[in-house]
Amino acid sequence: MTRQLPVRLDDLPTSLVDVAETLGLRVAVGLMQHFGGLEVKFPARPRPDHPIIKALGETDGLALCHFLGGQSIYVPHNRAGSVRADVLKLEAKGLDRASIARVLGISQRHVRRVANRTDDDRQRDLFD
CATH class of the missing domain: 1.10.150 (DNA polymerase; domain 1)
Incomplete structure (x- = not known):
């Protein structure tokens, strides 16, 4: 963070x-x-x-x-570590998304986008 x-x-x-x-x-x-x-x-x-x-x-x-x-x-900003990891840690502590955005210095929209992303959101290889 x-x-x-x-x-x-x-x-x-x-x-x-x-x-x-x-x-x-x-x-x-x-x-x-x-x-x-x-x-x-x-x-x-x-x-x-x-x-x-x-x-x-x-x-x-x-x-x-x-x-x-x-x-x-x-x-660009150069954040140490993964923003996703930081968002998930702060959510686990019970912070709401507005608070997380303030702590990390990112937008609330970005917090929501990162928090809602799952590993399944990545595009799959069409030729597998």
Whole structure:
């Protein structure tokens, strides 16, 4: 239920490898810490009070906006372990789905989707 942030380039989600290779692992991890789970639009010329500048600092924030200016990307969160396992553990403790969503920092809809999923939901091989 704690977030395990990457400490090596190999641990990063694929979508942030370019950011880390260009601007450094610190910038990629900072982006995940502050914006993980969100769709973020990067302005080409951010104002000093822009959330990216506030979160990452002027130097890193400006460099990131210059690199990704005009683009929108989904910033993945890097959760340690399985969200499904965490949801099931918290349900077993008696927490309702709204509480589980708050504890895990995910949407209530995602909690419901994960909790209702069974192993039989996976697509079967048509040629077995």
